[in-house]
Amino acid sequence: MPRFIVFSVMILLMLALIPPVVAARTRATVSEKRPIHIIQDMDIQAKFEAQTLNPLFADQRSMRPEVVGTVAQGETLLDTHLENGVVDGAWATTMPTAIELDREFIQRGQGRYNIYCAPCHGWNGMGDGPINVRATDLMDYADGPPHGTSWTQARNLHDPGWSEQPIGQIYNTITNGKNSMAGYGSQVSLKDRWAIAVYVKALQRSQNATVQDVPTDKRGNLGQ
Numbered sequence: 001m002p003r004f005i006v007f008s009v010m011i012l013l014m015l016a017l018i019p020p021v022v023a024a025r026t027r028a029t030v031s032e033k034r035p036i037h038i039i040q041d042m043d044i045q046a047k048f049e050a051q052t053l054n055p056l057f058a059d060q061r062s063m064r065p066e067v068v069g070t071v072a073q074g075e076t077l078l079d080t081h082l083e084n085g086v087v088d089g090a091w092a093t094t095m096p097t098a099i100e101l102d103r104e105f106i107q108r109g110q111g112r113y114n115i116y117c118a119p120c121h122g123w124n125g126m127g128d129g130p131i132n133v134r135a136t137d138l139m140d141y142a143d144g145p146p147h148g149t150s151w152t153q154a155r156n157l158h159d160p161g162w163s164e165q166p167i168g169q170i171y172n173t174i175t176n177g178k179n180s181m182a183g184y185g186s187q188v189s190l191k192d193r194w195a196i197a198v199y200v201k202a203l204q205r206s207q208n209a210t211v212q213d214v215p216t217d218k219r220g221n222l223g224q
């Protein structure tokens with residue numbers, strides 16, 4: 001076989017190794033450049049990214065502020081009782097009329113409370129939920145809490161001063177939070193927040209219940 005054929009085959013074989021090596025290297029390194037997309041997908045599109053310059057506007061901001069006088073559709077907050085738990089400037093002590101209060105609603109509140117609140121406040125509202133137990137354990141070092149961490153115990157909802165809170169105030173705490181407790185307005189729907197508030201009131205009432213609160217036919221041998 002002529003030598004030039006042998007050499008050509010060897011050179012071709014070596015050249016054939018280059019693409020896989022380049023591919024392997026590209027996969028292993030980070031690049032600022034976008035990958036080559038043969039079939040374009042939606043992350044490549046003509047748009048201005050957040051916090052970038054947009055020469056179309058005089059102030060060159062790509063993120064546009066709201067036009068003065070804009071009114072959000074479907075969000076007219078006219079019912080302060082329903083939206084804020086406030087009636088005539090004071091915390092509401094009743095349920096908003098827009099909400100139908102029945103057994104199912106309170107049970108819905110119990111379910112939501114057990115998901116969103118019980119981890120800290122405990123299933124009975126005493127402020128001794130599993131997160132509190134765990135955090136207290138972590139704080140319990142002989143030489144003080146690790147890394148200067150602090151822990152605020154979730155409020156015992158039966159504490160005097162809190163057990164009598166109007167339902168509107170509880171609804172407001174759930175919506176906007178209070179001191180070191182975060183609000184749930186963005187995660188829990190308005191209706192569910194009222195359901196939780198009503199369940200908290202039921203929990204609070206349960207701590208001071210008397211036999212008289214139980215319907216006569218359900219008292220069994222508890223006496224009259």
Ligand code: HEC
Nearest residue numbers: 116117120152153154155170173174178179180181184196
């Ligand atoms: C991550 C833990 C945590 C979760 C979850 C949590 N809370 Fe709290 N909550 C706290 C802490 C801590 C406080 C005490 C805040 C303070 O005074 O610094 C508190 C305070 C409160 C208070 C008293 C507010 C006041 O007026 O002083 C109420 C009522 C309350 N929580 C209800 C709820 C309800 C209802 C939920 C469920 C939607 C909930 N919390 C979820 C930690 C939590």
